[in-house]
Structures are given as structure tokens and as C-alpha cells.
Amino acid sequence: MTGFVGALVDHTFLQYALLAGLLASIGCGIVGTYVVVTRLGYLAGGIAHTVLGGMGVAYFLDTAPMGGALIAALVAALIIGWVKLRWQQHEDTLIGALWAIGMAVGIIFISRTPGYNIDLMSYLFGNILLVSRQQLWLMAGVDLVIALTVVAFYRQFLAASFDEEFARLRGMHIEFYYLLLLCMLALTVVLLIQVVGLILVIALLTLPAAIAVQYVGSLGRIMILAIALGALFTCAGLGLSYEPDLPAGAMIILVAGISYLLATLSLGLFRQWRIGQRSQT
Template identity: 50%
Template sequence: MWEALQYEFMRNALAAGILVSVVCGVIGTLVVVNRIVFISGGIAHAAYGGIGLAFYAGIPPTLGAALFSMAVAMIMGAVSFRNRHRADTIIGVLWAVGMAVGIILIDLTPGYRVDLMSYLFGSILAVPLGDLWFMLPMDLLICLTVFAFYKEFIAMSFDEEFAFVVGIPVKILYFTLLGMIALAVVMIIRVVGLILVIALLTIPPYIAEKYTHTLGKMMVLSSFLGIAFTVVGLWLSYQYDLTSGATIILVAGTAFFLSAFSDRIKKGTSGAKD
């Protein structure tokens, strides 16, 4: 790995992976404990509509994805907050329509054909220095927001009715969380792509939840796990000439199954003792 770091693109890739891992640890924890993985997936895939709109309008793809993701997140939030029984259907429709709009707009963009694979499966090795300067303030904004309203997020995540009773603005917090998910998704797309966003958002928190007892510790451990998966995935992709985003997710997936397998062994052992 040290040999690979002599190249600027590998240093940029490692920095991008660390920044994304931190935001995934923080936001992914809130996604898991609030059980809004499906909404997060809808936001992530609908973001492709923003990418298509950006190429068609001639604006930066990151800006287009951020604005479109934010708009879709607010729509999904309104739907899920008012009518949770039907929210999954509408989210599924927005998920599909967002991707379809992106593909059609790219088809209609004259004289240019974007590489779909780089957005669907990520292109961490092609992250320029400019994107890192975009990711850093996004990381700080998300982390500072969660830190500032940490107690309120705990109340909303674990006892929503209590949060309402004591006067916590649950609706505003919920929409704030969805907005932060939209910003996080734009960052993650550069690393692992639209298709694999959910894995990086959910696998580290899922594993961390088993070894922690507070939301803060879960966020910290999730971030470190994400960094570990990213570093190992980058090293394997460099050593064996593999697609980096997919390799990172396979490393995370392997850790997920090992964690689940160890749980079964522990349960089997404790059952045998009883």
C-alpha cells in the first residue's frame, strides 16, 4: 500500500475514502437506528436524475446531484411523515423515475456520452483534488449538525413519542436528517457509485451496533470500520487490478457475513451450555 501512495491519484482516493467513511459512520448510524434504509436507497438512486440534469444543463454533476437529491429527499420525507403505510410505494416510484430521468437526459445531451459505469459503480481512483475540497466542508457540516443536535437525534431515534411530548421539533429534525443523507449520498457516489451506496451506509453501523451501547460510540466505531474497509479494498484493488468501489463493498460484505456467522456460533455455544 505504501508503494501505491507515491501516486497522487491513490492519495486522493485514500483521502476521499476516509472522508466518506466518516460521514457514512455518522449518517449511516442514524439511518440504521431510524430504520430508513429504503428511503436512503431511494434518495441515492434518484440522484442519477440530478446527474443527467447537470449534463443536459451544462452544470457540474456534483451540484446537479446535490440539488436533485435534496429535492427528492424533501418529497420522500413529506410522504413518509404523513402516510407511512404507503410511503414505500411512492419512494419506489421516485427511485425508478429519478434514474429514468437521468438516463433520458443524458441520451438527449448533444455531442456527449457520459460513462455510466463511473456513476453507477464509482470511480474513487479518479477523484480530483477539487472534489476533496468539496467533501471536507460537507463532512464538517454534517458532523457539526449531528453534534449540535445529538440529544435531540437520540430522542427522535429511540422514542419519537417522548420527543414530541417534550417539545423536540421531530419533523424539522427528520427533514434535516434526510437533507444530510442527500449530501452524504453525493459524496459516496464518487467512491462506490449509486448501486453500492446502501452497503457503505449500512454495513459498518450494523456491525458497530453489536459492540457499542451508545449512539455516539456506534458512530465512531462505524467510521473506523468504514475507513478499514476502504483501505483494505483500495489495497486489494491496486494489487489485483480490480474495480475499487466494488472491492471496498466486497470487503465490507465479507466483514458483515463474518460478524453474522460469529453471532450464530456464540448463540450456539450459549445454547449448548444451557
């Protein structure tokens, strides 16, 4: 770890990586909270994997893959949201189909790209050490959009995710807020792809919020705690991966996953212990 701190001072790419991790934690903590409390994990997975299609097309057309990813993610979010609102009974099958089609399109376009030698692995598992200055600005911009949207519509998102029927009766356009939420989810997924890759996106999106939801009791507090935890996990994962030269994305997820298991387990044990204490007195 000390070697990492020393290298951090010397190497710009490490500073960028650390900053990318922190920026990703912000979007991740905010949107992950909604994903956890409304159980949108599967939907988030569908959006994440469809993104590969957009990135593949962008590569084939020789444009910035992040731009392609953004467009693909937003389109996927709107299609999946529409499917969910329109065909609720078959949503899992339809999302599963979109998930696979997105990936297939991506792989086909990448294989057809002239001079095909892109590292597919870096999309699937991320490469935080290659983040550029431009990408950092994009990430900061996306964070800002997400934060402003949530500040403006916090109550509506709360109402829609807590009790949809009641919100509808109060004159809210549930469909609008639902699609807006999915678009924010899509933006967050794109943020995270650079950090941990699309296979591991769901873990970083949900684990910090899933820990936080066990300890605090309102959406706002869960978001703040999830952001802090996300920042901790990305920093720790990056630091631990540096000296032994392990893949940073995988290390971040490992830290997050183990922390989740420990947090859940210790809370369970603590509750049992307290019940035991109470029955003794």
C-alpha cells in the same frame, strides 16, 4: 498489498483516492448509524437513485455534476420526507416511484447530452481513482456540516429516533429533525457516489453501522466504530483492487459485505458457545 503501498507514495491519484475513502467513512459512519437504528435503508435507496436525475440534468446543462447531485439529493430527501410524514400508508409505493422516476430522468438527460460519451458506469459504480482535489474539499466540507449538526442536535436525533411520541410531548418539532436527518442522508449519499457509485451506496452506508450496532451500546459509540470500520473497508478494498486492477468500488463493498457476514456469524456462534458453557456449569 506492498505494491499498493509503494504506488501510494508515487501517485497523487492514489493518495486522493485513499483520502476520499477516509472522508466518505466519516459521513457514512455518522449517518449510517441513524439509517440502521431507525431502519431507513429503503428511504436511503430512494434518495440515492433519485440523485441520478440531478446528475443527468447537470450534465445536460454542462455544469458540475456534483452540484446537480447535491441539489437533486436534497430535493429528493425533502420530497421523500414529506411523503413519509404525510402518506405513511403508501410510503413504500411512493418512494419506489420516485426512485424509478429519478433514474429515468437521469438516463434521458444523459442520452440527450451533446457529445454523449460519459461513462454512465462510473455514476452507477463509482470511480474513486478519478477523485479531484476540488471534490476532496467538497467531501471534507460535507463531513464538517454533518459532524457539526450531529454534535449540536445529538440528543434531539436520539429522542426522535428512539421514541417519537415522547419527543413530541417534550415540545420537539419532530418533522424538522426528521427532514434535517434526511438532508444529512442526502449529503452523505452524494459523498459516497464518487467512491462506490449509487448502486452500492446503501451497502457502504449501512454495513459498517450494522456491524457496530452488534458490538457497542450507544449511538455515539456506534458512530465511532462505524467510522473506523468504514475507513478500514475503503482502505482494504482500494489496496486489494490495485494490483489485479479490479474495480475499487466493488472491491470495497465486497470487503464490507464479507466482514459483515463474518462479524454477525462469529457473534452468533460466540453467544451459543457461551450459553453452552453456562448450561454446563
